[in-house]
Amino acid sequence: MDVHRIKVACSGCNLRELCLPMGLNPDEMDKLDHLVSTRKRIKRGDALFSAGDSFTSLYAVRSGFFKTRVTSPDGRDQVTGFQMAGEIIGLDGIVNDRHSCDAVALEDAEVCVMPFDEVEALSREFTTLQHHVHRIMSREIVRDHSVMLLLGSMRAEERLAAFLLNLVQRLQARGFSPSEFNLRMTREEIGSYLGMKLETVSRTFSKFVDDGVIEVKQRYVHIKDTEALRRIVNPQTCG
Amino acid sequence: MDVHRIKVACSGCNLRELCLPMGLNPDEMDKLDHLVSTRKRIKRGDALFSAGDSFTSLYAVRSGFFKTRVTSPDGRDQVTGFQMAGEIIGLDGIVNDRHSCDAVALEDAEVCVMPFDEVEALSREFTTLQHHVHRIMSREIVRDHSVMLLLGSMRAEERLAAFLLNLVQRLQARGFSPSEFNLRMTREEIGSYLGMKLETVSRTFSKFVDDGVIEVKQRYVHIKDTEALRRIVNPQTCG
């Protein structure tokens, strides 16, 4: 666990409009800079934390890409999310002072460490920050509900289409192309997230390619027809 | 929307050890009593709130039983949870100031209304309450992750067994029998929650009955062999 102390400021971070400092005024931003005093590098394949680890901090992804996953007592894994720059990891740990999932870097990554007791202390001072923390947790709950909808009532093609649209939308919010990107995760990890087997993920990709909706070369994906993907997610919406 | 003003106190509530006031000292409890000044009755089948409604308050279930559900643009429903006495509903609304799901009473119910801006104000005063609110949101996130595990990687029998065990465990925490209860929801609602069709739910119940694990008569369920249910959820855990 090597924590690199790097002089860092939220106020100068290019993610400040996506991340925790969103909407804070300069004064509040100053205080936040003090809170987020350390960063931590995680190498590809390493865990930022694991289920059972004691909970101390939230983490803001500064660069790189993570997956979170839960494991059942008999060893089955479920990927519960993929996190990219500006997103917050670790909220699962608050309730029991222990993490209940693993957070694994899918590529070399860097996170901002935010000790949770300091987050709480600062939240008591600044209404804006307090409300923002609440919004971040609520957003996670709403996101989880939409994953439940996906897992509970969509078919394989709909799941993959929804996944691609969600990914591209988040990448676009970060200034990347709305039509092409490189996946950071394997077919198996996508499958785990979407509740399907890796072979089904692969076949569904191939189906989309055959239909001219996307181009795929290994991890590279080019979305040729976003509207077609939308139609796949929302079949026969008439009216 | 008829709001009944009832003189009510958290301090005298028999759910205080399960609900929001959990772990507060008498002084803090007094303040909370002031916050939770109104209750609201909801008749069976009616919605406490619906997706799109503006968000103002959290609700603590005082009596009765709710389901929450999300609906996709093309009209598919997914039940995201069942809530019983002492549980908090409405956290989904914080992020966008609008609710993103429906909360529907499965039987005549009563909730304590907690205006969220007052919850936030009081949280700034009392560290205990602040942390407790965070824990409640975190608990919801952890719960959602375990539902994702269920939906993403369990088979029908495992899902239903996990569902029954979870239900009975929560009922037990409220002083009810650990082995028998009446379901408040239909097979279809169970199926929606568990990502299976109502016929499959019914067949799986019948299977459990044939195996001597439970007795079922319509909504009534008697768990005859809890360990067997545990073994179904966690197959071949060797060691």
Add this chain to the structure above:
DNA sequence: CGAAGTATTGAGCTGCTTCAAACGTGGTGG
């Protein structure tokens, strides 16, 4: 008592999984 909603059960079908084989691809060490 009748009607609407809920539950059970059967039979056939299908979408996804399983099992298997072959094919990249990227990293490593001879």
Add this chain to the structure above:
DNA sequence: CCACCACGTTTGAAGCAGCTCAATACTTCG
């Protein structure tokens, strides 16, 4: 530098868990 190996991906073929469709029965309530 290239051969090799581990890992990830694609594709095929067969099987099956859960779905669909359908008929019947039970329960509740006006």
